[in-house]
Amino acid sequence: MKPSSILKTSLVALVASSALLTGQLYATDTTGSTVHTEQVAPKGDRQHGHKGGMHKMLGALELTDEQKVQVKAIFGKYKANRPERPTKEQRATHKAEMLALITTAGFDEAKATEMAEAKQQLQLQKMLTHLKMQNEIYQLLTPEQQQKFQDRFNSGKGHASRH
Template sequence: MLKRNLLVLSLATALVAPIAMAKPGPGAGKNGMREVISQLDLSSEQQTQIKALFQAQKEQRKGQKSGQRQQMKADMEALITADSFDESKARSLIEQHSQRMEDRMVQRLQMQHQIYQLLTPEQQVQFLQLIEQQRDEKRAEKRGKGKS
């Protein structure tokens, strides 16, 4: 029984932890793509085009989120509370979650590509520098949290 409980706990952690970590925490918005964009000297036309890109992405993601998240939660709960553990179902849930994460990453990169294409050559250089600076800050923050 102890072994089963540990297995269920491990599965639940494996499925829920990435979801919990993906949610923005305090201050997450300050280092997002909008922060990078706000530091570029954009023309009003560029601002309008980028705002439209953000809105289109928001609409696309809005329809995907709620139903998938609720279904994943229900499937995990059913797996955890079942009389016997179904490893193939667990692997299937993990695969589905991984695919959604991959899809979100592709959408994010596509958005960055579209924004980059709207920028002047000077802004493109600054954009890349700001993205790299953002990555460095996130790495440093993770290193700092690991030492506590």
């Protein structure tokens, strides 16, 4: 294969993967505000929102009705404080910036670094918020439920694998 052909193929693959990642960056959680303790949708079922991780874990812990109400309130509190989903125009602008960065003859490392740091900061904030929410829920559990939580967490049950 010619070097220019390899470069073109690589760029097309990079653009395609960037477009896919952009969708993931701006995806929203479509789960309802209710706490579901019954059987959850299979992993990857995006049609009705992903119901794994904490929802699956809570279902296995056999929460009392009072705990379910409290957990629902915690989910609601964190959902209300979640940042707004970027508009269609903002997503299109971000996608255009990524394409320009990828296809420009001279790579703008400063702009790439700025974009990467912005995404990293967003992910950091999301993770911190998620961990705070999980901590609040964990504190509601009885000692027996906390032990079961820890056992399931350590065995990987109740959490989506991140391979």
